[in-house]
Amino acid sequence: MMNYKLNFNMRRALNLLRNKYFLVTAAFVVWMLFFDKNDLYTQFEHRQQLIKLEQERDFYTKETAQVAKELDELTSNPEKLEKFAREKYLMKKADEDVFVIVKGKKEDK
Structure with missing residues (x-):
């Protein structure tokens, strides 16, 4: 059988x-x-690249929105513009002195 x-x-x-x-x-x-030319391995690579590009797009979209918000604040508020110029570009008024403090590395002993 x-x-x-x-x-x-x-x-x-x-x-x-x-x-x-x-x-x-x-x-x-x-x-x-x-x-x-469109085998499984290639399709997998394209899918991974698509996911990576979508993540980058989301990141840059958020960054663009944040920069647009900061720009709107800087153009509408003179105090914020002055603060930004002082902090970012070390600008000062004529009768002021600017001291920049740079933090050094901590050495372990």
């Missing part, structure tokens, strides 16, 4: 391998999965 079942399965597999439609379909699937 076991031998008959084994022979039946072997004959069935051989008939399937001799079927031209099966062979063409199998060759097509192998070609599309591994050898085509």
Whole structure:
């Protein structure tokens, strides 16, 4: 009984391998999965690149909104503009002195 079942399965597999439609379909699937210019590996790389670019887009969108908000504050409020100029560009009034304190590295002993 076991031998008959084994022979039946072997004959069935051989008939399937001799079927031209099966062979063409199998060759097509192998070609599309591994050898085509849009194979699985390439699709995976493109998907990873797309995710990375979407994250960068979101980051730069947030940064642009923040910079636009700061620009609006600077153009509408003279006190903020003065504070920004003093802190960022070390500007001063004619009768003032500016001292810049640079924090050095802490050395562990």
